[in-house]
Amino acid sequence: MKVIAHRGSSQVAPENTYPAIRRAIQDHVDGIEIDVQLTKDQELVVIHDEWLNRTTNGKGFVFNTTSAQIKKLDAGSWFNKKYKGTTVPLLEEVLEWVKPYSLELHIELKNNLLPYKGMEEKVIRILNQHNLEKKAVLSSFRRESLEICRKIHPTIRTGYLCWSTLLPLLEQSEWDYLHLDSIHPHISLLDHEVTLLKNMGYRIYPYVIQRKHELKKCLRYQVDGIFTGSPNKAKQIIRETTT
Ligand code: G3P
Ligand code: MG
Helix, strand or coil: CCEEEEEEEEECCCCCCCHHHHHHHHHCCCEEEEEEEEECCCCCEEEEEECCCCCCCCCHHHHCCHHHEEEEECCCCCCHCCCCCCCEEEHHHHHHHCCCCCEEEEECCCCCCCCCCCCCHHHHHHHHCCCCCHEEEEEEECCHHHHHHHHHHHCEEEEEEEECCCCCHHHHCEEECCCCCCCEEHHHHHHHHHHHHHHHCCECCECCCCHHHHHHHHHHCCCEEECCHHHHHHHHHHHHCCC
């Protein structure tokens, strides 16, 4: 079972920033998940929310702020004063940081609330420029976005994020054309559908695993990977449970 750092090792360092990603690498994770949004000047920045207020000292929406303005913000102090001066990374920066390591980079296209026209093409172009397409898994809650990814790139790995139900996915003929690599259900959806989906050939990566009993459930369902903000803790529990 792969351990994927959710927004980096986000329980121990500020999410979606260099310290969280560095910590994930030190934690020897199998993968790192990040979220991308588009700025006013159409740059891809790594931040979870559509607005800046929660994780930076800025205010307002990402789509209404330029990348230069966002780069001036502090994205670390809200988590802990010792991270003061940490910035919101561009996707390109994260690609450079992870390039030397053998890990999956899960890039969540945060286009479920705002459609961010052209985001898919931009992400795939940047991955291509960095020769990192094979390392990436593109995920989204928006099915249409994964359809666009598939049209642009016939083989890039894609994952569909689900928070309400997995049932529509059992109608295989409706989804075949997307060639999804994986399904990423909310942990609350881990039920017998997961076994059926696994038998249909999908990899299953539930999010977000915070507690021991959730992790044990993931082990029982033999999921392929988990998203967790505490990879170290998760790995320790896996070791204790499986040895
Ligand atoms: O990729 C799984 C997870 O990141 C989806 O939810 O809101 O944490 O981005 P969220
Ligand atoms: Mg995410």
